[in-house]
Amino acid sequence: MVGANGLIPDLVTGSTDLTDSLETLVHLAAAALSQLAGVPIECALVLNRVKRARATAGTGTRPVSLARLEGEVGEGPLTEALTGTGTAAMNHVDSDFRWARYRPYLQDAGFASVLGLRLSLDEGTEAAIAFFAASSQAFPLPVIAEARSFTDLASRGLRLALELQSASTRASDLQSALESRTSIDIACGVIMAQNRCSYNDAIAIISKASSHRNIKLRKVAEGILASLPGGAPDTHFEH
Known part of the structure; x- marks a missing residue:
């Protein structure tokens, strides 16, 4: 596939985060389709995930x-690709009567052809990519077939990028939880020493302060540690 060499490594190892991966993907996709179609192509992508805001990326x-x-407006190539057969092509924007609410904006932007394709992702996640051209008939069947091959590869790369981001988020959450737990435990030790009380009594004191001040247990604990003569001890874990 033209322009697809190194796609998966670029999406995964060549990107710092998911936003970077999406930007990399749309630029690689635009370059690949420009070569295939023989005309300049612009590209946009939408990514929908459960309990996450929609992510959008584009070449401009x-x-x-x-x-x-x-x-x-609830219609267009991305919407049709996601809700229909997975492919939505319009090669004559001026004379095609689909997407009545969306099409005028497409014309105003100077595009005469558009192609939308759904990416194959895991359950609970969906994405589609759209290609835009200023010339009509930019996406004949052979180009659409090659574009589908590209999106198959892009789907694998994006699935891997999403998996790595999820793993990174879980690791970050775990580290934060460990640091929070450590701060609370050390603060309990300080209270136990100062008040000659049990661990449960110390936790109760911190919990009461947390509830009274309407802040998290960790913040109360950090405040206690910051007030120590030598300052708060380091509770950060190495990655």
Whole structure:
């Protein structure tokens, strides 16, 4: 596939976070389709995840604006790709009567052809990518077939990038929990020494302060440690 070499490594190892991965993907996709179609192509992508805000990426302001517009008007190539067969092509924007609310914006942006394709991701996650061209008939069947091959590869790369991001988030949450637990335990030790009380009594004191001041246990504990003569001890774990 033209332009697809190194796609998965670029999405995973060549990106610092998910946003970077999405930006990398749309630029690689635009370059690949530009070669295939023989005309300049712009690209946009939307990613929907459970309990997460929709993520949008694009090669410029026009494709990004059009992608976000679909969320407002409820139609367009990305929407049709996600809810229909997985492929939505419009090669003559001026004479095609689909997407009556969306199409005028497509024309105003200067695009005469558009192609939307769904990416194959894990359950609970969905994404689609759209390609835009200023010339009509930019996406004949052979180009669409090659574009599908590209999105198959892109789907594998994006699935891996999402898995790595999820693993990184879990590791960060665990580290934060360990640091929080350590701060609370050390603060309990300070209270136990000062008040000659049990661990349970110390926890009760911190909990009461947390409830009274409407702040988290960890913040109360950190305040206790910060008031020590030598300052708060280091409770951070190495990655």
